[in-house]
Amino acid sequence: MKFFIDTANLSDIAEAQALGVLDGVTTNPSLMAKEGVTGSDAILAHYKKICELVEGDVSAEVISTDYEGMIKEGEALAALHPQIVVKLPMIANGVKACKYFSDKGIRTNVTLVFSVGQALLAAKAGAAYVSPFLGRLDDISTDGLHLVKEIRHVYDNYNFETQILSASVRNTMHVINCAKIGSDVMTGPLSSITGLLKHPLTDSGLAKFLEDYKKGNG
Numbered sequence: 696m697k698f699f700i701d702t703a704n705l706s707d708i709a710e711a712q713a714l715g716v717l718d719g720v721t722t723n724p725s726l727m728a729k730e731g732v733t734g735s736d737a738i739l740a741h742y743k744k745i746c747e748l749v750e751g752d753v754s755a756e757v758i759s760t761d762y763e764g765m766i767k768e769g770e771a772l773a774a775l776h777p778q779i780v781v782k783l784p785m786i787a788n789g790v791k792a793c794k795y796f797s798d799k800g801i802r803t804n805v806t807l808v809f810s811v812g813q814a815l816l817a818a819k820a821g822a823a824y825v826s827p828f829l830g831r832l833d834d835i836s837t838d839g840l841h842l843v844k845e846i847r848h849v850y851d852n853y854n855f856e857t858q859i860l861s862a863s864v865r866n867t868m869h870v871i872n873c874a875k876i877g878s879d880v881m882t883g884p885l886s887s888i889t890g891l892l893k894h895p896l897t898d899s900g901l902a903k904f905l906e907d908y909k910k911g912n913g
């Protein structure tokens with residue numbers, strides 16, 4: 696399973712990259728705003744910086760909701776850097792734009808997906824990635840992982856090439872469960888990745904090894 700980090704924070708991205716396990720980055724307008732990145736020039740420059748920090752795909756989301764606007768914005772984003780994947784919302788114009796970009800060989804990530812039907816539409820429109828938001832479903836007492844499982848089943852039935860990018864991942868158990876059910880990618884905050892490191896037996900075992908080494912070696 697690929698690990699993407701879901702942030703626009705450059706130091707979090709650099710930390711995940713330094714760990715050697717990062718495969719890409721996802722962002723969204725809220726995450727950009729959280730970092731204080733505003734105005735189209737600054738936003739484009741920030742995406743460039745992210746692309747220079749990592750080797751993998753970087754999802755950059757359009758703001759427009761009309762078809763022409765999405766195409767214009769998506770083309771500008773795609774022209775920025777070869778690692779950019781154009782992120783489009785799951786609305787009718789987003790599906791149309793997805794088809795337009797996939798026909799042109801520009802990769803897309805269809806976002807804000809909350810049902811199998813929406814995931815089916817994204818795959819049929821040629822999306823490179825589909826983003827089911829499992830954490831937001833969990834937030835409203837609906838099983839987010841079950842949705843990912845159902846999308847996996849449907850995509851496997853027809854060998855769709857669209858990769859399932861489990862999004863809105865909030866914690867390490869989300870990551871582990873995504874891997875168990877065969878999600879192609881997960882995207883979450885830095886803590887959902889570094890949290891996987893933690894085990895008290897690793898810490899106590901290492902402390903004992905070092906203590907014993909010291910005893911024998913001074």
Ligand code: E4P
Pocket residue numbers: 701721722723806826828830831862863864882
């Ligand atoms: C996906 O690409 C979104 O950026 C993201 O995963 C949303 O996560 P949230 O529900 O934690 O905001």
